[in-house]
Amino acid sequence: MHPYFSQEVRYAGLIQSSVRAAFSLLNCGRSEGPMISAQHSPLTRKLSAFVALSEAELAALERLHQRRRTFVAGRDMVHQGQTDQAAYVLSSGWVCSYKIQPDGTRQIVDFQIPGDFLGLRSVLLRTSDHSFEPIVKIEAAEVLKDDLLKTFAETPRLAAAILWAASRDEAMVVEHLVGLGRRDADARMAHFLLELGSRLALVGLGTKEGYDCPLTQYHLADALGLSAIHVNRVLRQLRESGMATFRNGRVSFGDRDKLVALAEFDPVYLDHTGPLLI
Amino acid sequence: MHPYFSQEVRYAGLIQSSVRAAFSLLNCGRSEGPMISAQHSPLTRKLSAFVALSEAELAALERLHQRRRTFVAGRDMVHQGQTDQAAYVLSSGWVCSYKIQPDGTRQIVDFQIPGDFLGLRSVLLRTSDHSFEPIVKIEAAEVLKDDLLKTFAETPRLAAAILWAASRDEAMVVEHLVGLGRRDADARMAHFLLELGSRLALVGLGTKEGYDCPLTQYHLADALGLSAIHVNRVLRQLRESGMATFRNGRVSFGDRDKLVALAEFDPVYLDHTGPLLI
DNA sequence: CGTTAGTTTGATGGTCCTCAAGCACTGTGG
DNA sequence: CCACAGTGCTTGAGGACCATCAAACTAACG
Numbered sequence: 122m123h124p125y126f127s128q129e130v131r132y133a134g135l136i137q138s139s140v141r142a143a144f145s146l147l148n149c150g151r152s153e154g155p156m157i158s159a160q161h162s163p164l165t166r167k168l169s170a171f172v173a174l175s176e177a178e179l180a181a182l183e184r185l186h187q188r189r190r191t192f193v194a195g196r197d198m199v200h201q202g203q204t205d206q207a208a209y210v211l212s213s214g215w216v217c218s219y220k221i222q223p224d225g226t227r228q229i230v231d232f233q234i235p236g237d238f239l240g241l242r243s244v245l246l247r248t249s250d251h252s253f254e255p256i257v258k259i260e261a262a263e264v265l266k267d268d269l270l271k272t273f274a275e276t277p278r279l280a281a282a283i284l285w286a287a288s289r290d291e292a293m294v295v296e297h298l299v300g301l302g303r304r305d306a307d308a309r310m311a312h313f314l315l316e317l318g319s320r321l322a323l324v325g326l327g328t329k330e331g332y333d334c335p336l337t338q339y340h341l342a343d344a345l346g347l348s349a350i351h352v353n354r355v356l357r358q359l360r361e362s363g364m365a366t367f368r369n370g371r372v373s374f375g376d377r378d379k380l381v382a383l384a385e386f387d388p389v390y391l392d393h394t395g396p397l398l399i
Numbered sequence: 400m401h402p403y404f405s406q407e408v409r410y411a412g413l414i415q416s417s418v419r420a421a422f423s424l425l426n427c428g429r430s431e432g433p434m435i436s437a438q439h440s441p442l443t444r445k446l447s448a449f450v451a452l453s454e455a456e457l458a459a460l461e462r463l464h465q466r467r468r469t470f471v472a473g474r475d476m477v478h479q480g481q482t483d484q485a486a487y488v489l490s491s492g493w494v495c496s497y498k499i500q501p502d503g504t505r506q507i508v509d510f511q512i513p514g515d516f517l518g519l520r521s522v523l524l525r526t527s528d529h530s531f532e533p534i535v536k537i538e539a540a541e542v543l544k545d546d547l548l549k550t551f552a553e554t555p556r557l558a559a560a561i562l563w564a565a566s567r568d569e570a571m572v573v574e575h576l577v578g579l580g581r582r583d584a585d586a587r588m589a590h591f592l593l594e595l596g597s598r599l600a601l602v603g604l605g606t607k608e609g610y611d612c613p614l615t616q617y618h619l620a621d622a623l624g625l626s627a628i629h630v631n632r633v634l635r636q637l638r639e640s641g642m643a644t645f646r647n648g649r650v651s652f653g654d655r656d657k658l659v660a661l662a663e664f665d666p667v668y669l670d671h672t673g674p675l676l677i
Numbered sequence: 678c679g680t681t682a683g684t685t686t687g688a689t690g691g692t693c694c695t696c697a698a699g700c701a702c703t704g705t706g707g
Numbered sequence: 708c709c710a711c712a713g714t715g716c717t718t719g720a721g722g723a724c725c726a727t728c729a730a731a732c733t734a735a736c737g
Contacts, residue, residue, distance in 0.1 A: 348725070385502065
C-alpha cells in the first residue's frame with residue numbers, strides 16, 4: 122500500500138466533509154441553536170456568531186481544545202520555513218505573526234487573539250513563511266492533523282465554518298495592506314483599534330466601550346509601519362481629541378462615531394455572512 | 400435529492416483529487432517530463448517550472464483554455480461583492496486587483512500576468528471583496544466551475560499544482576504588505592520591478608535583461624502607496640544610478656546586483672518548491 | 678536600589694506629498 | 708493639414724508628515 126495512503130484518505134475526508142458542510146450552511150442561515158455563553162471557548166463564540174451550531178458540533182469544537190499547551194511570551198512558537206505538523210487554536214493570550222527584514226526591521230502581518238487559528242495553512246498546504254511570537258504568556262490548544270481530520274469528518278459543518286474563518290483572516294490582511302498604502306498614521310491607528318475591538322467583541326473580550334490590550338507601542342509601530350515614537354504621538358492626539366484612549370493596557374473608546382469617520386472604518390470585510398460556496 | 404447534491408459530489412471529488420495529487424507531488428520531484436516550449440500556455444509554463452506534468456496533464460491544462468474571452472482595458476471584470484460563478488485564467492495582457500477607499504484613493508493589491516488565475520477564491524470559497532480591472536485589452540479563458548471540477552477529477556495532480564500557485568499568490572500579498580510597511584520608496588520600487596521580472600520570466604515574458612510592462616506610473620503609485628510624481632522621481636533615480644530603466648513600456652535591468660541589494664530582494668517566497676501537504 | 682522595559686516629550690531633518698506648470702505623444706474633428 | 712483635447716511623463720517649489728536622535732520619566736522586578 123502507498124505509504125501515504127491512510128493520510129491521503131483522511132485528507133480527502135476532511136475536505137470532502139467541509140465542502141458538503143458548506144452547502145449545509147447555505148440552508149441553515151443564522152437560525153436558533155443552543156445558547157452560547159462565556160463558558161464556551163472563544164473559537165466557539167466566534168463561529169457561533171455566524172453559524173448556528175448543534176450541540177454535537179459544539180461538543181466537538183470543545184474537544185478540539187483537549188491538548189492544552191502554554192507558551193511563554195517572546196519566544197517564537199513557529200519559525201519561518203519550519204514545517205510544523207500541528208496547528209493551534211489560541212484560547213487565551215495574544216500572538217503576532219511577523220516577518221523580519223534583512224536590515225533587522227520587523228513588520229507584523231497580523232495579530233491572533235483568542236479563538237483564532239495559528240498555522241492552519243502549514244497543516245493544510247505548506248510551510249509558513251513567517252514567524253509566530255506570543256506577546257504574553259498564552260494558552261493554546263494543539264490541534265494535530267489527525268484530531269482536526271477526525272473532527273471535520275464527524276462534524277463536517279465545522280470544517281466549513283473554519284474555512285470561512287480562514288477566509289476572513291485573509292480579508293483582514295488585505296485590509297491591512299490597504300491601510301499601510303493609503304491611510305495616514307491617525308487613520309491607520311483608528312482603523313486598527315476599531316478592527317481589534319470588533320474582533321475581540323466577537324469572542325466576548327470587549328465591548329463598545331473598550332477592551333484590554335497587552336500590546337506595547339512597539340508592537341503597534343511594527344504593525345502599522347510607524348516608529349514607536351510617532352505611535353505615541355498619534356495615541357496622544359486620539360486621547361486629547363476624545364476619540365479613544367490607550368493606557369495601562371486598556372483601550373477605551375470615547376467618541377466612537379468620530380473615530381469611525383477618521384478611520385473610514387467599514388466593517389463589511391469582517392462581517393461577510395454570505396454563502397461559502399456558491 | 401438535495402438540490403445541491405450533484406455539485407456537492409463534484410466538489411468533494413475536486414478536493415479529494417487535489418489532496419491525492421499533493422501526495423503524488425511529494426514523490427515526483429522535478430523529474431524529467433515532456434519538453435515545455437513557448438507554444439504552451441503561460442499557465443502551463445508556470446506550473447511546469449515546479450512540477451513535472453505528464454502529456455495527459457498538459458493536454459488537460461490546455462483544454463482549460465477553450466472558452467476564450469476578451470475584455471477591454473479599464474472596465475472592471477469583477478466588482479466587489481459580486482458572486483461570480485466563473486474564474487479566469489489570464490492568457491495575455493495584464494490585470495490589477497484593487498480596493499477603492501471611501502475618499503476615492505485606490506490601493507492596488509496585486510497584478511495578474513499571463514498564467515495567473517483570477518477569482519479562483521470566489522469560485523471555491525466566497526465572493527471577492529475587491530475588484531479586477533484589465534490594464535490593457537486582455538484575453539482570458541473563462542473557467543466554469545464544472546470545467547474546473549472535471550479537469551481536477553481527471554488529472555488530480557493539476558489540482559495540487561493550482562492550489563500551490565494560489566498559496567504562492569498569498570505569499571506575494573504578504574510580501575507586498577511588508578514592503579509598504581517597512582521599505583522606503585526606492586527599495587519598494589526596486590523590489591517590485593524584480594518580483595515582476597521573476598514572475599514574468601517564469602512564463603517566458605521576460606529575461607534577466609528586462610521585460611515589457613504596460614503599467615503607467617499611476618499604476619505603480621497606487622500599488623506602491625506613493626504619489627505618481629514621486630514614482631517618477633524614483634524611476635529617474637534608478638535610471639541615473641544605472642540600476643534599472645523603465646521607459647516606453649519596457650523595464651531594462653542595468654546593474655541587477657545593485658538593484659537586488661537595494662531592494663533586499665530575497666525570492667524564496669516565489670520559489671518555494673517544498674511539499675504541498677505535510 | 679539598580680536594571681530593564683516601556684512611555685513620554687522636544688528638536689531637527691529627511692522623505693514624500695501637494696500644487697503648479699510644461700512637455701511629448703496620440704487620436705479626433707474641422 | 709492643423710487645432711485641440713486627452714493621456715501620460717517630467718520637473719520645480721514649498722510644506723506636511725513622520726523618522727531619527729536625545730533624554731527624562733515611570734513602573735516592575737530581582
